[in-house]
Every structure is written in structure tokens, then in C-alpha cells.
Amino acid sequence: MRSRSLAGLILCLWSLPAAAEIKMIGKPKVGFDADGSAGLDIAATAAPDGFSVKEENGKVIFTIKMTSIDTGIELRNHHMCDKFAECEKYPTATLTIDRSKLPIPTTEEKKVSIPGTFNAHGVDQPTTVDMTVKPAKNGWEIDGSFKFNTTNQGIAIPNYLGVTVYPDMVGHAKFTLVDV
Amino acid sequence: MSLLVALLWLLVGPAHAHSWMIREGYATCAECHLDPSGGGLLTDYGRAQSEILMRMPYEDRAPDWEPGKTKDFLWGAVPLPDWLELGGASRSAYLLQKSGPPDVNTHRFIQMQADLRAHLKIDHFRAYGSLALAEEGARGALITSAPDMNIVSREHWLGYDLNDHMLVRAGRMPLPYGLRVEEHTLLARKATQVDINDRQQVGAAWAYNGKVVRTEVMGIAGNFSVSPDDYRERGGTGFVEWLPFSRGAFGVSALAAHANVDPEFLVERTRQAYGVTARYSPVEQIVVYGEGDFLVEDRDSDNFTGNTGFVAVDYQIVQGLHLKGTGEWLSYSIDTQADTVGAWGTVQWFFAPHADIRVDVIQRSANTPSTGLKVDTTTGLGQLHFYL
Numbered sequence: 001m002r003s004r005s006l007a008g009l010i011l012c013l014w015s016l017p018a019a020a021e022i023k024m025i026g027k028p029k030v031g032f033d034a035d036g037s038a039g040l041d042i043a044a045t046a047a048p049d050g051f052s053v054k055e056e057n058g059k060v061i062f063t064i065k066m067t068s069i070d071t072g073i074e075l076r077n078h079h080m081c082d083k084f085a086e087c088e089k090y091p092t093a094t095l096t097i098d099r100s101k102l103p104i105p106t107t108e109e110k111k112v113s114i115p116g117t118f119n120a121h122g123v124d125q126p127t128t129v130d131m132t133v134k135p136a137k138n139g140w141e142i143d144g145s146f147k148f149n150t151t152n153q154g155i156a157i158p159n160y161l162g163v164t165v166y167p168d169m170v171g172h173a174k175f176t177l178v179d180v
Numbered sequence: 181m182s183l184l185v186a187l188l189w190l191l192v193g194p195a196h197a198h199s200w201m202i203r204e205g206y207a208t209c210a211e212c213h214l215d216p217s218g219g220g221l222l223t224d225y226g227r228a229q230s231e232i233l234m235r236m237p238y239e240d241r242a243p244d245w246e247p248g249k250t251k252d253f254l255w256g257a258v259p260l261p262d263w264l265e266l267g268g269a270s271r272s273a274y275l276l277q278k279s280g281p282p283d284v285n286t287h288r289f290i291q292m293q294a295d296l297r298a299h300l301k302i303d304h305f306r307a308y309g310s311l312a313l314a315e316e317g318a319r320g321a322l323i324t325s326a327p328d329m330n331i332v333s334r335e336h337w338l339g340y341d342l343n344d345h346m347l348v349r350a351g352r353m354p355l356p357y358g359l360r361v362e363e364h365t366l367l368a369r370k371a372t373q374v375d376i377n378d379r380q381q382v383g384a385a386w387a388y389n390g391k392v393v394r395t396e397v398m399g400i401a402g403n404f405s406v407s408p409d410d411y412r413e414r415g416g417t418g419f420v421e422w423l424p425f426s427r428g429a430f431g432v433s434a435l436a437a438h439a440n441v442d443p444e445f446l447v448e449r450t451r452q453a454y455g456v457t458a459r460y461s462p463v464e465q466i467v468v469y470g471e472g473d474f475l476v477e478d479r480d481s482d483n484f485t486g487n488t489g490f491v492a493v494d495y496q497i498v499q500g501l502h503l504k505g506t507g508e509w510l511s512y513s514i515d516t517q518a519d520t521v522g523a524w525g526t527v528q529w530f531f532a533p534h535a536d537i538r539v540d541v542i543q544r545s546a547n548t549p550s551t552g553l554k555v556d557t558t559t560g561l562g563q564l565h566f567y568l
Contacts, residue, residue, distance in 0.1 A: 037344035038216075039208030039389035043426040072205050072426075075232055078244045161224040163211050164344070 021180050022060065022104060024053040025139060028175035030064060036165040044071040053177065060102055062095040062173065076160075084150075084158050085121060093120035095146065095171070097129060104177060109134045116146065118171075120153045139178035146171050196269070196565070197360040197376065200467035200494040200502075202459045204233050205426040208389045209360070214265065214299045214308060216347050216387035217396045217419075218360040219376050220335065221267045221297045221308070222567075227251040235530045236500025250533040254568050265299040269567035279557035291315045292563070293377075295334065306339040306347075320378035322405045332405075334380050350384040352404070356396035357417045357433045358471050359457050367510040367520055368471055368488040372435065372453045374417070381413065395420040406443055413437040419457070427461040433473075447480035455489075467494045475512075486512040492524075500530040515550035535566040 031045040050068020054061045066087040071077050081087035097116040110133045118127045131144035151157060151167040158165040197209070197219035209218030212226025222230065231247035249256025253266050260266060271292040278285050295312035312318070314332045321332040337351025354360065355374040364375035373379050385398035396419060402412025415437030421429050433455040442449035455473035462468075470491035477484050490508035497503060506524035522544035530536040542559040 035391035038210035039345065039391060039394055039423075040211050041205060041207060041391045041423065041426045043205060073232065074241070074243045075245065082244070161228055163223075163225045 021055050022053070022099075022102075022177045023180045024051075024175050025178050026176045028173055030171075030173040030175075032069075032169050032171045034165050034169045037163055040163055040165065042071050042076075042165065044069050046070070051173065051175070053175070055099060058099050059096050060099050064093050066091055066093060079158065079160065084155050090121050093118070095119075095127070095129065103133050104140050105179060106133060106140065107135060118146065118148050118153075120148070120150075121155050123153045125149070125152050136176060139176050141174070141176050143174045144172065196362045196567075198234075199359050199361055199459055199469045200461075200496075201229075201233075202427055202429060202469075203461040203464050203467045203494075203496065204229075207421075207423045207426060207429045207459070208394045210347075210387075210389040210394075214306075215335075215354065216389055217354070217356050217394075219354060219362075220310075221265055221299050223265070230530075231533060234500065235533060236498070255533060263301050265301075266297070267568050268294075268296040269565060270294050271563055271565045273561055273563045276560040277557065279555055281555070293318075297335075304341045306341065306349075307337075308339070308351075309336040310334050318378040320403055320405060321380065332378070334376075334378060345389050347387045348385070349387070352380050352382045353385060353398070354380050355400070355417050355435070356385065356387070356398050356419050357435050357453065358419065358455050358473065359459070359469060363506070363524070366490055366506075367508045367522060368473055368490050371475060371486065371488045371510050372455070372473055373451075374435070390423075392423055393420065394423065400437055410440040411443045413439045421457065429457075429459040431457040433457065442479070445479055447482075449480070450478040452476040465496050468492070469494070477512075482514070484512055484514040484517070486510065486517070502526070502528040504528065516548070518546040518548040518553075518555075520544055520546040534568065535564075538563045538565065 027048040028051045030051045031043065034042040034044070046064055047068040047070070050065040052063045054063065066081060066085055069077070069080070071080060095116050095118050097114045101112070101114040103110045103112055112131050112133070114129045114131060116127050116129045118125050125148065127146045127148055129144050129146045131142060134141045147168065147170055149167045150169060157167055201212070206212065210216040212223055212229055213219060214221045214223055228247050228251055231251045253260055273290045273292050275290055276287045293312060295310050297310040298308070300307045310333055312332045312334060314330050316328050318330070318332045318334070321334045323331045323333055333352070335353055337349045337353050339347050339349035341347055354376050357372060357374040358368065360376060361369070363369070364377040369375040381400050381403045383398045383400045385396055387396040388394060398417050400413055400415045400417060402409070402414060404412065406412060415435070417435035419431050419433040421431030423429050433453070435453040436450070438450040440448055453473050453475050455471055457471045459467065459469040468491070470489065472489035473487065475486035475488065477486065488510040490506055492504055492506040494502055494504045504524070504526040506526070508522045509520065511519040522542060525541045526538065528536060528538040540559070540561045542561070544557045545554065547554045
């Protein structure tokens with residue numbers, strides 16, 4: 001009797017589903033903020049189809065296509081991509097966190113600070129992601145931000161006709177995740 | 181002298197300031213203007229933006245299109261060293277005006293402005309000056325004092341950049357109060373006496389331009405184009421503007437000044453003004469901006485208050501072509517002062533590098549309660565402006 005119970009338990013445990021994979025739904029709002037000399041303020045946004053979320057080997061990877069970023073002025077986009085971020089050589093930037101640190105699933109709102117790795121211009125840099133996870137009608141709404149420094153990413157400090165963009169910037173994203 | 185007059189007549193330009201550049205995310209002024217609160221000579225960056233963002237493009241621009249040398253001084257004909265900025269502007273206008281009662285019709289050509297400006301920067305030190313020929317008006321900035329065709333200097337100051345965001349200055353400069361707009365005849369600008377035509381004064385100022393806040397405060401020592409000293413104001417003025425996002429700016433201003441003998445009213449006068457300002461661009465094509473001011477007047481035995489302001493909506497149909505509607509008012513608490521309301525319709529076309537054309541139709545109605553006098557004025561004004 002005891003051996004049959006044990007076998008049954010093993011069978012049950014064997015057939016338990018793996019932790020559900022997460023997937024993004026809907027249109028994300030993604031961008032970064034930068035400032036500079038003389039009060040320069042850049043509120044850059046990324047096209048929704050330039051942002052993706054993937055779960056892989058215990059990590060969650062947020063990826064942004066560099067060419068999807070709009071700083072508000074076409075010439076500035078061109079300078080950013082061609083002269084500084086070298087988008088042809090480094091077409092994406094990624095932010096990677098441990099899946100285990102992402103508080104999904106959850107039935108209540110949670111504010112967390114998660115260590116992560118930001119990769120841009122081919123350089124990995126540690127960062128901290130401040131995130132609010134809120135249960136939504138479908139899945140969970142994520143609102144997160146993190147700081148990065150473009151000099152640390154190996155990017156030269158942009159200067160155009162005497163106006164400098166400071167290297168300390170903030171990336172931010174709002175999107176919805178579901179279990180699949 | 182005649183050669184100087186001719187040279188100054190050719191070189192022009194009043195300061196021009198465009199609050200609606202906030203539509204491009206430029207809520208602060210100091211990136212594009214050498215005056216940290218806007219107006220006047222442009223920086224290199226400002227010259228580039230006037231080509232990239234303001235002027236009407238007549239061809240499809242590739243993403244890597246760069247403004248050429250035509251953005252520079254004299255359209256690039258005379259290269260300047262890094263430490264020197266030169267500029268100037270001409271504003272010629274034709275005015276048609278009908279007012280009454282009694283019925284008065286006027287039409288005339290006005291050479292509104294013809295300024296030459298220069299700015300030197302060596303390390304952290306800066307020097308700025310302007311010289312102009314004023315056919316008429318600009319009486320508050322006179323160097324010579326002929327009935328007409330005077331040489332004026334609207335601005336001249338020395339400054340020191342404390343860092344990328346802070347500038348201290350001393351000299352003659354525009355008063356930092358309210359929205360700095362090119363429509364210097366707006367009721368609010370006339371009532372607060374801070375317009376950029378000839379209301380600059382001598383003093384010392386500190387300006388800060390940051391991502392979230394910009395401000396300037398100034399101690400007023402007086403307008404040294406008038407004398408004797410009894411006619412000069414002493415006081416202070418300043419503004420703080422909060423920039424919560426790149427297309428929104430909300431501010432407050434305050435001004436207090438005293439003159440032993442006011443040159444206009446010829447009595448002892450203390451004036452105060454307290455204002456709120458707002459600029460907002462909900463979408464790139466549209467900017468709404470405006471100002472409301474509370475006035476306190478103490479003129480010898482006359483003490484009264486007033487309020488004034490304006491609201492403007494600028495609609496950029498296509499890059500370089502603007503339609504603007506402005507409503508304005510000025511009202512006083514005593515019957516002997518006229519209450520005025522006005523409406524402006526404006527079309528402005530930035531048609532070429534360094535040049536724009538502007539047509540305004542202005543309707544004003546002034547009512548003086550104590551006399552029952554009501555005067556309606558309709559003004560048509562066409563302006564050609566170009567800068568070097």
C-alpha cells in the first residue's frame with residue numbers, strides 16, 4: 001500500500017506543469033529620459049513594435065530595437081544612431097533580470113527593486129530595476145524604470161553645436177504580461 | 181555718421197522669442213538663446229534649430245539632413261571664431277489702423293527695428309551688447325536724443341557662467357517677468373512694462389535653467405537712458421517656471437518697482453505685478469500659452485489695482501506656417517482707467533533661412549467708465565522680419 005502511494009505521489013509530481021511562461025500582450029509604452037546643458041530635456045519614446053519580452057533559461061529579457069527610438073527630432077535620431085549608439089553595429093539594447101525575482105503571479109500590487117543587467121552598445125552594466133506589478137483584467141501591469149549611464153556603456157557624450165546631453169539617463173516601460 | 185546710419189539701417193533685428201517652441205520639447209530658452217530667459221541673439225544650436233524645426237522646408241529631407249552654412253551669421257558668408265556671435269535683425273512693417281470715435285484712419289510704413297548684436301564668450305566670461313537705429317519709438321533705450329532716427333542700445337551686459345545651468349549678469353537687460361513674447365504691444369506686456377522693445381533696465385540678475393525648473397531673478401537699478409536719477413525705478417523682478425514634462429511649463433512671476441518720479445505719469449509711483457503663466461502643447465501642431473497678471477498701482481494719491489492677461493493658441497499647419505489666435509484683456513479697479521479687451525488673428529510664415537513674414541489683424545475695444553467713452557480700434561499689421 002505504502003509503495004503504491006509513493007509511486008502515485010511520484011507520478012503526480014512528475015506530471016505537474018512547469019512554471020508558466022510569461023508573454024507580453026497589448027501595446028507597451030517605452031522610452032528613456034535624458035537631460036543636458038541649459039535645461040535640455042529629451043523625452044524619447046520607442047515604437048511599440050520595437051519592444052519585446054522573452055523568458056529564457058530562468059531569465060526575463062526585455063529587448064528594444066535601437067532604430068525604433070524617436071527622440072522627437074529626426075536629425076537627433078540620426079545622430080544618436082549613427083554617431084553615438086552605433087545602431088548598425090549594436091541593433092538592440094537589452095535588460096535582463098532573474099525570472100525568480102519577478103513577482104508574477106501575484107494577486108496584489110507589489111513594488112520591488114530587482115537587480116538586472118543592462119546591455120547597450122555591446123557593454124553589460126549592472127543596474128537596479130524599480131518596478132510596480134499590479135494585477136490587471138488580463139495578466140499583470142508592469143511599470144518599471146532603471147538608470148543607466150551612456151559613458152559606462154562605452155558611448156561618447158553627445159554634443160551638438162555646444163549643447164551637451166548628459167550621460168545619466170532613465171529607461172522606463174509600461175506593459176502587460178500574461179501567463180501562457 | 182551717415183555711413184554708420186546706413187550700416188545700422190541695413191542690420192536689423194529686434195529680439196524675437198517664441199514661447200511655442202515648447203511644441204518641440206524646448207521648454208527652456210537657454211539652449212537656443214544667449215539670453216537665458218529667451219529673445220535676442222541665437223546660439224549656434226538655436227540657429228540650427230531655426231532651420232531644422234522652424235523654417236518651412238520645400239523638399240523632403242532625408243533623416244540625416246543637416247542645416248548648412250546658411251544657418252550661420254550672414255548666411256555663412258563671414259565665418260566667425262568660436263568665441264564670437266554676431267547677429268542683427270530688421271523688422272519692417274506696414275500699419276493700417278482705424279479707430280473711433282472720433283474716427284481716425286492711419287496707414288504708414290514703420291521700420292520697427294534695426295539692431296546689431298554681438299556676444300563674446302571667453303572661458304566662463306560673457307559680454308553682450310546691441311546697437312540699433314530707431315526711426316521712431318524705443319524711447320526707453322536711447323543713446324542719442326533726436327526727435328527721430330536715434331541710436332539706441334536695448335541691451336548691454338557682462339555675465340559669468342557659474343556652470344552649464346547658471347548665469348549671473350549685470351548690465352542692461354530685459355526684465356525677467358511673465359512670458360517673453362515678440363508681441364510687445366500686448367496689453368499685458370504694456371501694463372507690466374516688461375516688453376522686449378525698450379523696457380530693458382540696468383540691474384543684476386541670476387538665471388537657472390534646469391530640466392524641471394527654470395528661473396531668473398533680477399535686482400533693478402533703473403533705466404539709465406533716462407535722467408535725472410529721480411526718474412529711474414528701483415526694485416526687483418523674477419519668475420519661476422516648473423517644467424513637469426517636456427511639453428508643459430507652468431510659472432509664477434512677481435515684480436515690484438518704485439520711482440520717485442515716474443517718467444510717464446510724473447508722480448511718485450510704486451508698481452507691483454504678480455502673474456501666472458502656462459504653456460502646453462497637447463500635440464505637436466498645437467501650443468496653448470497664456471498669462472494672467474494682478475496689478476497694484478500706487479501713484480501719488482491714486483491707489484488702485486488691475487488685472488491683465490492673454491491666451492494664445494498657435495496652430496502650425498505645416499512646418500513654418502502658423503495660424504494664431506490671441507485674446508487679451510486689461511481692466512482696472514477705478515473708473516478713470518480704460519478697460520480694454522482685444523483679439524488678434526495672426527498668420528506667420530517662416531519662408532526662408534533667417535526670414536519670416538507676419539500679418540496681424542487686431543481688434544481692440546477700450547471703455548472708460550467715468551466718461552462713458554468707448555473706443556474701438558482695428559489694426560492691420562504686415563511685417564517682414566529677417567535676421568543676420
